[in-house]
Amino acid sequence: MKKRIGITIGDPGGIGPEIVLKALAFHPEIFEACVPVIFGPAAIVQNVMDDLRLTVPLQTVSPEAVVQNTAGATALLVDLPFDGQPPAYGQICAEGGQIAFEAITAAIEWARKKQIAAIATAPINKQALKLAGIEFTDHTAIFSRVTNSRHTMTLFVTQNLRIFFYSRHIPLKDVPARLNRRDLLHAIEYSLKYLNQLGIEGRLAVAALNPHGGDNGLFGDEELKIIHPAVAEAQKRGWRVSGPIPADSVFYLNLSGHFDAVLSLYHDQGHIAAKTYDFLRTVSFTMGLPFLRTSVDHGTAMELAGQNKANEISMVEAILQAAHYAWPAATF
Numbered sequence: 001m002k003k004r005i006g007i008t009i010g011d012p013g014g015i016g017p018e019i020v021l022k023a024l025a026f027h028p029e030i031f032e033a034c035v036p037v038i039f040g041p042a043a044i045v046q047n048v049m050d051d052l053r054l055t056v057p058l059q060t061v062s063p064e065a066v067v068q069n070t071a072g073a074t075a076l077l078v079d080l081p082f083d084g085q086p087p088a089y090g091q092i093c094a095e096g097g098q099i100a101f102e103a104i105t106a107a108i109e110w111a112r113k114k115q116i117a118a119i120a121t122a123p124i125n126k127q128a129l130k131l132a133g134i135e136f137t138d139h140t141a142i143f144s145r146v147t148n149s150r151h152t153m154t155l156f157v158t159q160n161l162r163i164f165f166y167s168r169h170i171p172l173k174d175v176p177a178r179l180n181r182r183d184l185l186h187a188i189e190y191s192l193k194y195l196n197q198l199g200i201e202g203r204l205a206v207a208a209l210n211p212h213g214g215d216n217g218l219f220g221d222e223e224l225k226i227i228h229p230a231v232a233e234a235q236k237r238g239w240r241v242s243g244p245i246p247a248d249s250v251f252y253l254n255l256s257g258h259f260d261a262v263l264s265l266y267h268d269q270g271h272i273a274a275k276t277y278d279f280l281r282t283v284s285f286t287m288g289l290p291f292l293r294t295s296v297d298h299g300t301a302m303e304l305a306g307q308n309k310a311n312e313i314s315m316v317e318a319i320l321q322a323a324h325y326a327w328p329a330a331t332f
Contacts, residue, residue, distance in 0.1 A: 002035050003117035009099075011122075011125045012086055012087050018048060018305070018310045024038075025056050036075040039078045063078055117291065117292075119293045119294070151288045154168060154284060162200075166179070176222055181233070187263060188230065188241050204239075
C-alpha cells in the first residue's frame with residue numbers, strides 16, 4: 001500500500017502553495033510514490049491554481065474526516081477554515097503566519113492519528129509568525145513543542161551527502177561557547193540513532209570547528225579540549241564515529257563513501273556544503289519526532305510569489321524523501 005504524505009502549503013504570501021501545486025501538477029512520480037495530502041484552505045489553493053493555470057486532481061475533505069481510500073492519481077486537500085481574502089502575493093502579514101501555522105498543526109494531528117505517514121513542509125516566514133502572535137520561530141520549534149519531542153535534530157540529505165547539525169540558529173560568535181563534551185556526545189549518540197532509524201549503516205564523522213582542525217592548538221583549542229575527548233568517549237562505547245575532521249575535507253569524505261553522515265557544528269558549516277553540492281535537491285529532515293518531517297531548504301521567496309517563477313524541485317524531493325523514509329508501520 002502507498003503511504004499518505006502530508007504536505008503543508010507554507011506561508012500563502014510566498015511561493016509555498018505554488019511549489020506544492022507545481023510538484024503535483026508536473027511530477028507524476030509523486031503519485032507513484034505516495035498519496036499526497038495537502039493541508040491548507042481550499043480557497044487559497046484554488047486561487048493559486050487559477051492564477052497560475054495549474055491543474056491538480058483534488059479530493060477535498062474536512063480536517064475531521066477519516067479517509068479510507070483515495071483514487072490513484074488524486075491528491076487529498078484538507079480544507080482548513082479561513083475567512084476573508086487570501087493574503088496578497090509577496091505580503092508578510094499576520095494572516096499568512098496564522099494560515100501557515102494552522103496547516104502545520106492540522107498535519108501534525110493527522111500524523112498523530114496515523115492518517116498520514118510523514119509530513120513535507122513548504123516554507124514559512126518567521127516575521128509573519130511573529131505578527132500572528134505565534135511564539136515559535138521555525139518549523140523545528142513548532143514540531144518539537146506540539147509533539148512534545150525533546151531530542152529533535154536537523155538532518156540535511158542531498159543524494160549521498162547527509163549532514164546533522166549540532167547547532168543551527170545561533171550567532172556564529174556563540175558557537176564555541178555552546179560547544180561542550182556532554183552535549184556533543186549526545187549529538188553523536190542521536191545522530192547514529194537517527195541514521196539507523198532511516199535504515200542507514202551508522203558511520204559518523206564529526207566536523208572540526210577551527211581551520212585545519214585547530215592544527216594542534218595553533219588555530220584554536222576546541223578540538224583538543226572538547227571534540228576529540230567526546231569522540232574518544234563515543235568510540236569507547238562502541239559507536240562508529242571519527243573526528244574531528246577538518247571541515248574543508250569532511251563533506252567530501254562523506255560523498256566518497258568513507259562515512260554515512262557528518263555532524264556539522266554550526267549552521268553555515270553544513271548549509272554551505274549541502275547547497276553548493278546540489279542547492280535544489282537539498283532536503284531538510286527533522287528527526288526525533290513520532291513521525292518523519294521533511295522540508296525544502298529555502299525560504300518563502302516573497303519577491304517571486306504569484307509570478308509562476310518558483311522552482312518546485314526541492315518540494316518534489318521533500319515529498320519523495322518523505323515517502324521513501326517514512327516509518328514502515330505508517331502505511332495505509
